[in-house]
Amino acid sequence: MTTTSSAAAPTATTSSLHLAGVSRWYGNVVAVNDVSMSLGPGVTGLLGPNGAGKTTLLHMMAGFLAPSRGAVTLDGRPTWRNPEVYRRLGLVSEREAVHSFLTAYEFVLATAKMHKLPDPQEAARRAVALVELEGAQDRRIGTYSKGMRQRARVAAALVHEPQVLLLDEPFNGMDPRQRLHMMELLHSLGDAGRTILFSSHILEEVEQVSGTVQVMVAGRLAASGDFRTIRRLMTNRPHVFAIRSTDDRALAVALMAEPSVSGVELGRDGLTVRAGDYGSFTRALPKVALARGVRVSQLVPEDESLESVFSYLVEA
Numbered sequence: 001m002t003t004t005s006s007a008a009a010p011t012a013t014t015s016s017l018h019l020a021g022v023s024r025w026y027g028n029v030v031a032v033n034d035v036s037m038s039l040g041p042g043v044t045g046l047l048g049p050n051g052a053g054k055t056t057l058l059h060m061m062a063g064f065l066a067p068s069r070g071a072v073t074l075d076g077r078p079t080w081r082n083p084e085v086y087r088r089l090g091l092v093s094e095r096e097a098v099h100s101f102l103t104a105y106e107f108v109l110a111t112a113k114m115h116k117l118p119d120p121q122e123a124a125r126r127a128v129a130l131v132e133l134e135g136a137q138d139r140r141i142g143t144y145s146k147g148m149r150q151r152a153r154v155a156a157a158l159v160h161e162p163q164v165l166l167l168d169e170p171f172n173g174m175d176p177r178q179r180l181h182m183m184e185l186l187h188s189l190g191d192a193g194r195t196i197l198f199s200s201h202i203l204e205e206v207e208q209v210s211g212t213v214q215v216m217v218a219g220r221l222a223a224s225g226d227f228r229t230i231r232r233l234m235t236n237r238p239h240v241f242a243i244r245s246t247d248d249r250a251l252a253v254a255l256m257a258e259p260s261v262s263g264v265e266l267g268r269d270g271l272t273v274r275a276g277d278y279g280s281f282t283r284a285l286p287k288v289a290l291a292r293g294v295r296v297s298q299l300v301p302e303d304e305s306l307e308s309v310f311s312y313l314v315e316a
């Protein structure tokens, strides 16, 4: 796999997006609640469980949807209904259909014409090359794999060489190889000075692509900044474990004296232990068990859904 030189070439100017107290509601549903953030060059992940408001936020950033309150600006200008902004921004939407009867080249060319670019053919060729689809550009999109189709959409979003690229769940449905390819593409676009924001509900996905992350939960910005710091916050949160052992009662008594343990429940099927944080408890447990001559046969963290991990961040 090669990285195209055009993707790595530094772009002349850079752009930054600012959100100031942005909210959006649909009737009684508050989809986005008072979100403020700034995005500059490089790749940022927008992480959050389904329904967190990521799509709504991206659409407001792109100027396709009006905020109910607050403002989204690109280099100081509001994005909502601003044709100047559309020329400098690209959106790869999750729900948008791709015309399967067109070839990738035709599809990207149509977008280039829509933008009224001076040389749409050349722009389409360049965008198709950027996503490495030249080999398949004359085949109908209907014959493409999911990953190729997604790259065709990225090419269309990039055809006018925008400074800002927003992608809604770009890795959805991709196999590992396609995923890697897309990650490399985002990296090279970010390295070239573009402002890239992609949404995802998968922690590991964001971890692999970007060091900077914005976390959304239930419409609110729950955390933002360096991925490692946020990851640490998540693993340091309280955990609940289901434990089975050769002597649950003896283990329960011993664990109650452990500083890392905040609660123990003895049930018919073993113990439920509430621990202050993951690391200290999982280090302490083997020592406690060994000292009492108890053998642990099962240690399962409970309540590990993404929603619960994210909810903790909101409460923190």
Ligand SMILES: Nc1ncnc2c1ncn2[C@@H]1O[C@H](COP(=O)(O)OP(=O)(O)OP(=O)(O)O)[C@@H](O)[C@H]1O
Pocket: 026, 029, 030, 031, 032, 048, 049, 050, 051, 052, 053, 054, 055, 056, 057
């Ligand atoms: N057009 C709409 N009308 C009414 N409610 C909406 C509309 N669009 C979104 N919502 C609601 O707003 C909330 C946020 O939705 P949004 O699609 O922005 O979240 P998301 O994080 O992108 O989730 P997903 O990944 O599932 O699309 C949800 O409760 C959703 O049902």
